[in-house]
Amino acid sequence: xxxxxxxxxxxxxxxxxxxxxxxxxxxxxxxxxxxxxxxxxxxxxxxxxxxxxxxxxxxxxxxxxxxxxxxxxxxxxxxxxxxxxxxxxxxxxxxxxxxxxxxxxxxxxxxxxxxxxxxxxxxxxxxxxxxxxxxxxxxxxxxxxxxxxxxxxxxxxxxxxxxxxxxxxxxxxxxxxxxxxxxxxxxxxxxxxxxxxxxxxxxxxxxxxxxxxxxxxxxxxxxxxxxxxxxxxxxxxxxxxxxxxxxxxxxxxxxxxxxxxxxxxxxxxxxxxxxxxxxxxxxxxxxxxxxxxxxxxxxxxxxxxxxxxxxxxxxxxxxxxxxxxxxxxxxxxxxxxxxxxxxxxxxxxxxxxxxxxxxxxxxxxxxxxxxxxxxxxxxxxxxxxxxxxxxxxxxxxxxxxxxxxxxxxxxxxxxxxxxxxxxxxxxxxxxxxxxxxxxxxxxxxxxxxxxxxxxxxxxxxxxxxxxxxxxxxxxxxxxxxxxxxxxxxxxxxxxxxxxxxxxxxxxxxxxxxxxxxxxxxxxxxxxxxxxxxxxxxxxxxxxxxxxxxxxxxxxxxxxxxxxxxxxxx
Numbered sequence: 001x002x003x004x005x006x007x008x009x010x011x012x013x014x015x016x017x018x019x020x021x022x023x024x025x026x027x028x029x030x031x032x033x034x035x036x037x038x039x040x041x042x043x044x045x046x047x048x049x050x051x052x053x054x055x056x057x058x059x060x061x062x063x064x065x066x067x068x069x070x071x072x073x074x075x076x077x078x079x080x081x082x083x084x085x086x087x088x089x090x091x092x093x094x095x096x097x098x099x100x101x102x103x104x105x106x107x108x109x110x111x112x113x114x115x116x117x118x119x120x121x122x123x124x125x126x127x128x129x130x131x132x133x134x135x136x137x138x139x140x141x142x143x144x145x146x147x148x149x150x151x152x153x154x155x156x157x158x159x160x161x162x163x164x165x166x167x168x169x170x171x172x173x174x175x176x177x178x179x180x181x182x183x184x185x186x187x188x189x190x191x192x193x194x195x196x197x198x199x200x201x202x203x204x205x206x207x208x209x210x211x212x213x214x215x216x217x218x219x220x221x222x223x224x225x226x227x228x229x230x231x232x233x234x235x236x237x238x239x240x241x242x243x244x245x246x247x248x249x250x251x252x253x254x255x256x257x258x259x260x261x262x263x264x265x266x267x268x269x270x271x272x273x274x275x276x277x278x279x280x281x282x283x284x285x286x287x288x289x290x291x292x293x294x295x296x297x298x299x300x301x302x303x304x305x306x307x308x309x310x311x312x313x314x315x316x317x318x319x320x321x322x323x324x325x326x327x328x329x330x331x332x333x334x335x336x337x338x339x340x341x342x343x344x345x346x347x348x349x350x351x352x353x354x355x356x357x358x359x360x361x362x363x364x365x366x367x368x369x370x371x372x373x374x375x376x377x378x379x380x381x382x383x384x385x386x387x388x389x390x391x392x393x394x395x396x397x398x399x400x401x402x403x404x405x406x407x408x409x410x411x412x413x414x415x416x417x418x419x420x421x422x423x424x425x426x427x428x429x430x431x432x433x434x435x436x437x438x439x440x441x442x443x444x445x446x447x448x449x450x451x452x453x454x455x456x457x458x459x460x461x462x463x464x465x466x467x468x469x470x471x472x473x474x475x476x477x478x479x480x481x482x483x484x485x486x487x488x489x490x491x492x493x494x495x496x497x498x499x500x501x502x503x504x505x506x507x508x509x510x511x512x513x514x515x516x517x518x519x520x521x522x523x524x525x526x527x528x529x530x531x532x533x534x535x536x537x538x539x540x541x542x543x544x545x546x547x548x549x550x551x552x553x554x555x556x557x558x559x560x561x562x563x564x565x566x567x568x569x
Contacts, residue, residue, distance in 0.1 A: 013235065018202070019199065020205065020224040023199075029271070038051050040277045056189075068096050070095030073118060073120065074097070075121065076099065076100055077103060077110055080255060082151075083182055087123055094197055097204050098205070099114070103125075111139060126148050127165060129169075129171050147164075147183070151183055159186075160187040201224040202223055204221045208220045208222060222361075223416055229386050229413045233386055234264055234268050248295050249294040250275075250277065250298050252279060254301060260330060260359065263365055264366045282305055284311075292319045296319070299352075316344060320348035320352075321349035328357065329359060331552075332476070337354075355375060360441050363414045366384065390409075402448060405444065406444060406445075407444070408438045408441060410439075414437055415428070461491075461556055472490035475504070476488050479506075482523065485507070488507065493539055501539060504541070506541070508542060
C-alpha cells in the first residue's frame with residue numbers, strides 16, 4: 001500500500017485545557033465542512049449531525065426532567081453501543097459523570113456499583129431486565145432507561161419506532177419497575193437543547209473499575225482533561241491528511257468500560273473524524289465482516305483478540321491493505337507472535353506491524369507505546385508526550401537505567417484518585433517531595449537510556465524462590481515458539497514439602513498429539529535448561545484453556561497456589 005502523507009495531530013487539534021469531552025469533540029470535528037458518518041452499527045451508518053442531535057436531546061432529559069446537577073452520576077450498564085456514547089457525552093455536557101459498568105456484572109455487583117457511585121439511574125439493554133429486575137427493584141427512586149440492540153441498526157427515520165422486548169417489559173411490570181425507553185426520550189426531546197457546563201475539564205467525567213488483575217477492583221475517577229490528554233497523546237503520533245471525514249474507520253471491539261477501549265478506541269476515533277464501528281462483544285466473524293465493509297486504518301486489541309483473528313480462515317485478504325497501524329495492550333505479546341502477525345499483514349499488502357504498548361486505567365491506559373518509526377522489540381515502547389515514566393525502588397526513588405523496579409507515571413493523564421465513601425480526593429496518587437503526583441502501577445519493569453520500558457511482571461505475579469525473583473514472562477516467551485503449544489502460563493506453586501516452585505500450565509495446539517505428552521514435557525524441560533535453576537518449572541500441567549478475566553487477560557491469580565492450598569490435585 002502506498003504510504004499516505006502524514007502530519008502530526010498537534011497541527012490541527014485544539015488546546016484541550018479546561019475543555020470537557022463534549023467541547024473537545026465539537027472543537028475537533030467542527031472544521032470538517034460537510035456532515036459525515038460518525039458511527040456505523042450493524043453496517044448502518046449514522047451521521048455526525050444525528051449523533052449530536054441525540055446527545056442534545058438526552059442532555060435535556062438529564063437536566064430538565066431528572067434535574068441532574070454537576071457532579072451527579074448515571075450508570076451505563078451496557079456493552080459497546082451508540083446509546084452508551086450518546087449518554088456519555090450528554091452527561092459530560094452538563095457536568096455529570098458516567099459510571100461505566102461491565103455488562104457481565106452479576107446483579108449484586110451491578111447494584112453495588114450503582115449505589116456506591118450514588119447514580120441517579122441506569123441504562124441497560126431490555127434483555128438484561130430478566131436477570132437484574134430484582135436488583136433494580138431493590139434500589140429506590142432509581143431512573144431506569146432500557147434500549148434494544150437493534151435500535152441503531154435501523155436507519156434514523158425508523159429508530160424512534162422500535163419497541164423494547166415485550167417479555168422483558170412484562171418482567172419489569174411484575175417487579176413494579178418504571179422503565180423508560182431510550183428511543184422515546186430521543187423522540188420527546190428531538191430538536192431541543194439545554195445550556196452546557198463548559199470549561200469544566202477538571203471535573204470527573206467517568207467512573208471506571210480497575211482491570212482486576214491484582215484481585216482488587218476499585219472505582220477510578222478520570223477527568224475530561226485527563227481523557228482529552230490521553231486521546232491527544234495517542235493521536236499526536238500521525239494520521240493521514242488526505243482523507244475525507246468518515247472515510248476511514250476503526251472497529252471498536254475493546255469495551256468502553258475499560259480505559260484502553262474508551263481512550264485508545266472510542267475517543268481517538270471520534271476526535272480524529274474517523275467512523276466508529278462499535279461491537280457489543282468481539283466475534284472474529286463479525287469483526288472481519290466490518291473489515292471487509294470499510295477502510296479500516298487502525299486496529300487495536302489485546303493479544304487474545306489478535307490470536308482469534310489470525311486463526312480465522314477469512315482474516316487474510318485485500319481488505320487488510322488499508323490497515324496502517326496495529327496496537328496491542330492489556331497483556332504480554334510474545335515475540336514469535338509479533339513476527340507471525342507482521343508476516344501476514346505484509347503478505348496482504350499492509351505496512352502495519354503490531355506495536356505493543358502499556359498502561360493502566362489510573363492514568364488513561366495509553367501510557368507507553370511503540371511506533372513504527374521508534375520501536376524496540378521486547379519493550380512496551382516509550383512514554384507519550386505529556387506523561388513521564390520512571391522506575392522506582394521501594395522508597396520511591398528513581399533507579400539507574402537497566403535496573404528493575406516499579407513502573408510509575410506522572411503527567412496530566414493521571415486519575416483524580418479512587419472514589420472514596422467520605423469524598424476524599426487523591427487516594428491512590430503518590431506525591432513526591434517536590435509536590436509532583438505519580439501513579440504507582442504495582443508492575444515491575446526497567447528502562448533503557450533511550451526511554452524504552454520493558455515490562456517484567458506484576459508485583460503480585462513475581463515468583464520468589466530462595467529470595468530470587470522469577471519472572472514468568474521470561475519462561476513463557478521462551479516456550480511459546482514450540483509448535484505443540486497454543487498457550488502457557490507460569491505461576492507460583494508449592495511442592496509436597498511446601499517449598500515454592502514454578503508451576504507451568506500448558507494448552508496444547510489443536511494439531512498436537514496428546515499421546516506425546518511425555519515427549520512434549522521433556523522438550524519443555526530441555527528448552528528451559530537455558531534458564532537459571534530457580535526458573536525451571538518443577539510441575540507441568542495440561543489444561544483445556546487458560547482462565548481469563550472479563551477483559552480477556554490471562555487470569556494468573558486463578559492458577560496461582562497459596563501456601564494454604566495442597567500442592568496435590
